[in-house]
Amino acid sequence: MMKMSLLNDSSLLFAQAAPQGQGSPLPTLLFFGLMFAAMYFLMIAPQRKKQKEHEKMLAALQTGDEIVTTGGIYGQITNVKEDRFVIRVADNTKIEVGKGFVHAVARKAGEEKK
Secondary structure, eight states, X not given: OXXXXXXXXXXXXXXXXXOSSOOOSHHHHHHHHHHHHHHIIIIIHHHHHHHHHHHHHHHHOOTTOEEEETTOOEEEEEEEOSSEEEXXXXXXXXXXXXXXXXXXXXXXXXXXXX
């Protein structure tokens, strides 16, 4: 009998601690809206800006530019195709690299070497 009364008392405590009414969902929606806005401005917007700059850099590449691939290979562009570049990495050694794998421009064509 003693165990039964403890069980009933604890269930009454939890029942009294529960909120009585629903309340307004506005603060919760406002919180999630602010969290989404913060995530957008801290994560999504800078990534989109970086992606647009990379696409602009890829569009400006031409024959003679020296590039660095994401794998760290340096080479000079010898031919520009629709979806890839043909680059010379050594004498008599050319490879084809997808445009998405170009990381940066080491030197534009016509610039002097430093």
